[in-house]
Amino acid sequence: MSVIRPMRADAVRNRRKILDAANAQITARGPEVGMDEIAQAAGVAVGTLYRHFPTKTDLVAAVVAEYVLVVADDAQESLARARAGSSRAADEVIGFLTRVAESSADHHAVKAAAQGLGVEGHGDKSDESRASAALAELITIGQADGDIRAEVTVDDIYLLMATAPTDQPAPVRQRWLDLILPGITTPSGWGRVGREAAAEPVGRAARKSPAW
Amino acid sequence: MSVIRPMRADAVRNRRKILDAANAQITARGPEVGMDEIAQAAGVAVGTLYRHFPTKTDLVAAVVAEYVLVVADDAQESLARARAGSSRAADEVIGFLTRVAESSADHHAVKAAAQGLGVEGHGDKSDESRASAALAELITIGQADGDIRAEVTVDDIYLLMATAPTDQPAPVRQRWLDLILPGITTPSGWGRVGREAAAEPVGRAARKSPAW
Amino acid sequence: MSVIRPMRADAVRNRRKILDAANAQITARGPEVGMDEIAQAAGVAVGTLYRHFPTKTDLVAAVVAEYVLVVADDAQESLARARAGSSRAADEVIGFLTRVAESSADHHAVKAAAQGLGVEGHGDKSDESRASAALAELITIGQADGDIRAEVTVDDIYLLMATAPTDQPAPVRQRWLDLILPGITTPSGWGRVGREAAAEPVGRAARKSPAW
Amino acid sequence: MSVIRPMRADAVRNRRKILDAANAQITARGPEVGMDEIAQAAGVAVGTLYRHFPTKTDLVAAVVAEYVLVVADDAQESLARARAGSSRAADEVIGFLTRVAESSADHHAVKAAAQGLGVEGHGDKSDESRASAALAELITIGQADGDIRAEVTVDDIYLLMATAPTDQPAPVRQRWLDLILPGITTPSGWGRVGREAAAEPVGRAARKSPAW
DNA sequence: GATGAATGAGTGTTCATTCAT
DNA sequence: TATGAATGAACACTCATTCAT
Incomplete structure (x- = not known):
């Protein structure tokens, strides 16, 4: 057997x-x-x-785990590009966060389900490790470049991912990125990195009222 | 009669x-x-x-409405202090966000409930208006002081409130504030305002793992 | 006291x-x-x-009792007319049933409520007695006239009242009367009494399908 | 498959x-x-x-539908006997109504429930059609025999079924049949058909009081 | 007496989970 | 092993009735 x-x-x-x-x-x-x-x-x-x-919890956890896998792949690809010198590490971190904020829009219900069910373990720990390792190296490179603030850690990235307004429309998500990036990049690096993100605020019409 | x-x-x-x-x-x-x-x-x-x-929706809406009232009061008091010159407007905005992140910890599940039930009207529209007006003036003053970025709006504050990690332990919430503030304050104002926000990252132990 | x-x-x-x-x-x-x-x-x-x-039952019983009062009045007035010779007793009985079938349309829900609640006592027994006495005399006169079948009793009238299709539209109620009257009147009296009630059946359209 | x-x-x-x-x-x-x-x-x-x-409505509808099926079978069997010449069509109609009045005693509450719930479709439309077709032919034959009044239709039978005092004790139901039959049969046919329906009125004891 | 807030058993219905086929 | 019928605790909500004001 x-x-x-x-x-x-x-x-x-x-x-x-x-x-x-x-x-x-x-x-x-x-x-x-x-x-x-x-x-x-x-x-x-x-x-x-x-x-x-x-259990339902197990099912949702599995769905979340699959998402982690995708995220880990993304992080590794970002790192590969930065290593290859085809892009700045800071830009890759920004790009990573941007993509997560975008793609999560599809997954936000899953996130809600996971929280609602108190999902604990994320299936494959190795995916999480892969993501963490890649992001850590990306951050280190970006810091060496002088683009990313010295105190930034992988956990900061996770924290931002976790608080991304994935249930909001695209303009709101974009504005959120604009608000978040200065906290990651250095003041001097600002303007040098980033995708020229227009800083224009999201119009009233788009948000209507606070989602307290 | x-x-x-x-x-x-x-x-x-x-x-x-x-x-x-x-x-x-x-x-x-x-x-x-x-x-x-x-x-x-x-x-x-x-x-x-x-x-x-x-209905249950009505009950949750009432709970939310009570919270809005508290927030509106806080915003007005913050404005009053800034007007009185007893503090900088930017510091008041920061303080407001800090307090919201703290106090909301009690209310985060309520927020979730409100969203889950599609709660619409937040009881008293006037409380919302009071909060918006006070925050708007606070921002304007902070911008005149050169402390708050020109493009920041009241909706930005609401967006940050909505994404605050209210369900996380205190150190995480603090770290989140540190990450968020540079997006609101001017690079030049940075260091001048804020409570010398310790830049120490939140330790692994505190966050355990991403809440994807 | x-x-x-x-x-x-x-x-x-x-x-x-x-x-x-x-x-x-x-x-x-x-x-x-x-x-x-x-x-x-x-x-x-x-x-x-x-x-x-x-109790609710008491209230419904009271409403029903009020209806009995009206019915008793009607019966007495019918009798008075027959005694005065201004109309045939058989016609009065028919008229009485017709009016009950009509007026009950308004009261059918009350009847349903009464049955649904198992309403027992009809408030004022004297109203019931008044109705019974008047109807009995009316029947006796009609039988003497040779218009009403010999075996008909007051209870028959009550039975018919109780089974009147009060919840059906007017044409159906009319057709029901047509079907019922031959059972009360004598074959010889038929044609002599009655309001020339056209015997045309109620069209399909009116009933659509059995109310089983 | x-x-x-x-x-x-x-x-x-x-x-x-x-x-x-x-x-x-x-x-x-x-x-x-x-x-x-x-x-x-x-x-x-x-x-x-x-x-x-x-839904509860579905359940009640199913119960009613089962009853319709039984009724349809009965109607078809009645027709078969009349066609076979083993009985008069008019007698079969009378027998049908008698049986319905009897058997419905079990179903009267179901009827009420169906009405109360606004039950619409009676499950199998074909059962209803079978019943209607059989009754229609039975009536036609009875009319050709000169036993059933020319104006009687299937809807009349349904109307009588719907108003049968199914919740009353047997003697009352019998008396009701006696009252109803003359409306269906021809004056000349009367005495020829029917089961010599005893004309004795239902005693007071049996009915107690009007069920207004 | 009149008022209307409070009571709580009951309603129809859902859904994660179990288990006979 | 797959199936889908069965389970039953739970849910949001109702309403005849009671009772403090």
Whole structure:
């Protein structure tokens, strides 16, 4: 009896379908979609869904973990570009945050679901490590370049990612980036890095009223 | 015969108890606490709760509205101090954001509940106006002082309030403020304003892992 | 301490307002109107309503009793006309049933409410007696005239009243009368009495489908 | 691979139990029995009940539909006998109405529930059609025999079914039939058809008092 | 007496999870 | 192993009735 019993091919296929369906459903309709609905969207029965993910929390955690994987890939690619000298490290950090803020828009419901369910472990710790390592090196390079403030750490990036207004429309998200970047970049680096981000404030119309 | 019948003394008392209990329960146990539980925590029957707030949405809206009132008061007091010359406007804005980040810790779940329920009107529109007016004037003064960036608006403050990591421990909230302030203050004003914000990064221990 | 303590003038007024409001509300919106709504429509507080009618059942019974009173009056007037010779007794019986079927349309919800609540006693027994006595005499006269079948009794009239399709549109109610009358009148009396009731059936359109 | 998956055996069994329990409970305790109580009587959990009938209205509609089916069968059998010449069509109509008045006693509360809930479609339209077609032919034959009045239609039968005093004791229901039949049969046919309907009136004791 | 706030059992319905088929 | 029927605690909300003011 092998301990690392490999998954049957159809089981793998089902897992994939479930994960995709869960992502799509939660994204589209919020964290309160029923397990039955996710199962149906995946084309399997609830029982099958529960065989792969014993609780709803587990399912959501798996969806979040997949997102972490994507983020880790992005961080590593950013680092690769900076290492290759094809771009400044600070610009890559900014680009990374920008992309996260954008892409998260799709995932914001998932984030909400994760929080709402008190999701704890993020599946694969190694993805998290990959992301952390890449971002750490990116920050170090940027600091050596004199573009990134000396006190900035990887946790700062995570903190900003966690507070990104992913549920707001694009102009608001852009304005948020503008407000956030000076805290990461050095005053001297400002103007040198960044994508010429126009500092114009987001119009009243776009925000209407505080989302207290 | 006055048209506005004053509320009975016991009714007022119950309303207060309900509001407090709702705030406490939602804060402590998330937006999905049952109405029955809130009622029990308030020491009244469900029916009483529903007499005061016809729907759960109404109840949450009322809790939010109370918070808005507090925020509006804070903003006006900040403005009063700045006008009196007893402090710099920029420092008042910073202080305001600091206090919001702190006090909101109690209210973050309420905020989530409000969003989850699609709470629309925040009870008293005038409180919102009061807050907006005070903050707008504060910003204008700070800009005249050369401390606040020219492009900053009231909506920026609201955006930051909305994204404050109110559910994080104190050191994290402090670090967030440090990251955020450079986006509001002028590079030249930096160092002049602010409470010499310690730049020490938040330790790993405090954050554990990204809250993606 | 007088046993027949007379009602205070305002209490009488309130009782009247409540009865009228109850009748109106139940008629208009069905037996499931809340006591609060009836009280509001009457312009009194629920407490007052409950002072006059200890339970909802009592209130509905009172409304029904009022209807019995009207019916008793009608029966007596019918009898008076027959005695005066200004009309045939059989025609009066028919007219009586017709009027009941018509007027009950307004009261059908009340009837439903009464049944739904298992209303037992009809308030004033004397009204019932008045109606019974008048109808009995009317029947006797009609039988003497040779117009009403010998076996018909007052209970038959009550049975027909109870089964009248009061919730159906006018043409259906008319057709019901046409179907019912031959059972009361003698074959020979048929044609002599009755209001030339056209025997044309109610069109399909009017009934659409069985109300099983 | 058949598109119409056959219901699982236990599901079929449960559906039956639910339908029977619903019929019994509603009959016994009125239309306002709770879904929980019906479920308990059926020996299943509420969830199961809701899996089979998404709303209370659906459940009641299903119960009514079952009754319609029985009625349609009865009508068709009546017609078959008349066609076979083993009985007069008029007698079959009378028999049909008699049986409906009898059997409906079980269903009268269901009828009330259906009306109270505004039940619309009676499940299988075809059952209704079967009943209508059979009754229509029965009437036509009876008219050709000279036993049934020329103006009688299927809708008249439905009207009488709907107004049958199904909640009254047997002697009352019998008396009601006696009162109703002359409206359907021809004066000349009277005495020729019918089961020599005893003309004795229903005694006071049986009816107690008008059910206004 | 009148008032209307408070009560709380009950309603129809949902949904994460279990388990017989 | 996949299926989907069954489970039952929970939920937001209602309303006849009681009782403090």
